[in-house]
Amino acid sequence: MANKPSIPSGTRDFGPEEVAKRQYIIDTIKRVYHLYGYQPLETPVMENLSTLLGKYGDEGDKLVYKILNSGDWTSKLKNEDKSAYSLNPFTDYKLITEKGLRYDLTVPFARYVVMHQHELNFPFRRYQIQPVWRADRPQKGRYREFFQCDADVIGSNSLLLDAELVLMIRDVFETLKMNVTVRLNNRKILDGLAHYAGCEDRFNQMVIILDKADKIGLDGVKKELSELGLSDEQTERITDYLDFKGDNSQKLEYLSAIMQNETGKKGLAELTELRDRIAEYYSKHVDVEFDLSLARGLSYYTGTIYEVVSRDVQMGSILGGGRYDDLTGIFGLPNMSGVGISFGLDRIYDVLNELSLYPADILRSSDVLFIPFDLTCEKAALHYADEFRHNGLRVEVYPDVDAKLGKKFKYADGKKIRYAILIGEDEFKGGFMTVKDLVSGEQRQMKQPEAIALIKA
């Protein structure tokens, strides 16, 4: 007896309706990417571990799925005379694995740029929509196999590009009719904050605390900062900063009062310049808000940082991104500035599902089901179907002539097919067809051209 089959936890099957919905989101994002001159790149699912490891921190390295060497994977273990008890799970995998699954789309992009630097046209705008894998604990909105939809442009530090990414975000969510807030900040402003609070030596720890301000609240931030050894005055400067209320212009004014070091001032200038470029473009579904607490973790970002959240559904960020000064340095090509964003397909999908925001026509199944009454009629139906398909109609011929008519209508109903076309002996001999509208129940005899015109309309 076969076991009941299943799929690994954190992974999903997508049936016809789910694929159609996801494809709608992907097509929307792709269309916008193309409108802004971004071109597609696809990289392999399997990358060398030498490419992947050391790029995502120690914690990330653990979450990279590793692929067992093919052939005799035991040989290196044997050469090193390893006993099971001496194996260290966090280092000795190197003896039996050399490849891993893609962990994000940014590192493969950097690798690609370095490998093809002499053929590429800079600034190089690329987009990439592919799945990635992380051996994380699955939970709501977090999967082990999930899609990222990245756009990056590399080879220019112009803020025009930072601004265009905001417009691209606007275009995507306007099309999807999703109410979102785009949160913007600049990494250099966090540097200015650390200077202002006199804790530049504890910059990373400060960023980590800022990053979770949403979750732990102002009191939590206070507590953690004082645990970090900051004085009350230092802590207050940071919490006042986090607590500042005002619109984007007021925030810029506030920042101009507290940014004192060169980096901080530069961050403020960049954010101001970005504001000037995008100020007039605000739109129906998309708000833009400067969020001074925004940090996006300990990433490689050095300038503008982006995050998008839904205004209607509680669900972590549905987009992240930022500017980086040195993405390809890890592969030996230094000083390439770039900026990029990544839409989280799976979370956007979950939000649109919750709000039922899909257009009806994307779930379109077949247009017509031919129901022939015997094998001769079936042959005729196949001919008709061919002509219908040449006219762009989606057509099925019900394959088992002997099955009960009720079963066939039930099949049409299950697939939400609107028209059934019956071909019996009368129809075959008379050269016409009986077209039944399964929604209205109306049924009429007609010739092929009329039927095609009716159904196309």
Next chain:
Amino acid sequence: MANKPSIPSGTRDFGPEEVAKRQYIIDTIKRVYHLYGYQPLETPVMENLSTLLGKYGDEGDKLVYKILNSGDWTSKLKNEDKSAYSLNPFTDYKLITEKGLRYDLTVPFARYVVMHQHELNFPFRRYQIQPVWRADRPQKGRYREFFQCDADVIGSNSLLLDAELVLMIRDVFETLKMNVTVRLNNRKILDGLAHYAGCEDRFNQMVIILDKADKIGLDGVKKELSELGLSDEQTERITDYLDFKGDNSQKLEYLSAIMQNETGKKGLAELTELRDRIAEYYSKHVDVEFDLSLARGLSYYTGTIYEVVSRDVQMGSILGGGRYDDLTGIFGLPNMSGVGISFGLDRIYDVLNELSLYPADILRSSDVLFIPFDLTCEKAALHYADEFRHNGLRVEVYPDVDAKLGKKFKYADGKKIRYAILIGEDEFKGGFMTVKDLVSGEQRQMKQPEAIALIKA
């Protein structure tokens, strides 16, 4: 110093042009699948090893990529007190891996059907276009990571469905303008042949020899059959069969003379019925040929078998498929008859490349490059670009105002952008733009609506 990055052997990066070409093939196949009522399914890249193993033979099991368990993958080894020297590479991977990479799309499809049998509408038509992985030795036209484009319909044994698959194959290659031969056979006829040659007890070995008749020639077949212990007369019956020359009707006549057992006669009846349904549909680029030697290996096929080869480029089969009586039995759901085909995207891509059969417009890059002369003009260009994009045009704004003009034109050239639009002080003040056709060299001043109309045309 960073090492020069690389990708695993047998895998590939696809840059913008390659993605566009591959997408053209995929879109063509998808469009045809939809016209015939097939609906999309996507399954995870990672499957449980219990799903994958035992389905592809011992050799196949070895070629499945296994994923190292995450967390402490050494614990089971330690529990079983395994020393490195006692490890068997072909069985003990089970102690450290539980998941593998998808090896084909058929087994995940069968798994999906069994898991969702109570929700599905039968006959269930699904298509699936996703990559698969095999730890094979890479060679020309064979990769470790490659795409399959499958369509299967399950839950009916009607030959109408077998016939429609031939029409789908025709529609795809007619659209691609690729000259191909569709080879058809029926697995039951091979059974009839074994009966005719009196070697039913050595059926599998006979099929293996038939399967390589293309490579080893008639003499090779003779030699291997006699090594198998067949008498000269038995061998002759098989080689006469393989050597039979004639058109499809003559082949059917020949078969009617030698098919003696019930299974063989049924196979002949099925092939004849299939011929009757598709005889009138032959087309410009697609020939249909009954190939009596066609076996498609030791697969699960039980009826019609399909193979497609290019008539212009030497390159193994670019499509395979067949009818099976019991695909889901391995997962506990017996007696589900189905039929399916699988387009080999990578080989079709290689053939189209060799013949340069891609339409020119699929390689379309951006339509316009705006070249602003200073930051004020850049802001104006961003506004114009927004309007152009709302009109569906693909637009880039060159981001670095200080870069040399020649560099900007070179960029447009590299990306094959036809129009450059210059925005300098005069243009900005006068509210017009200078549109330069980079193909003709012609250059004219105009207002925005005229420019949009010109470029859209």
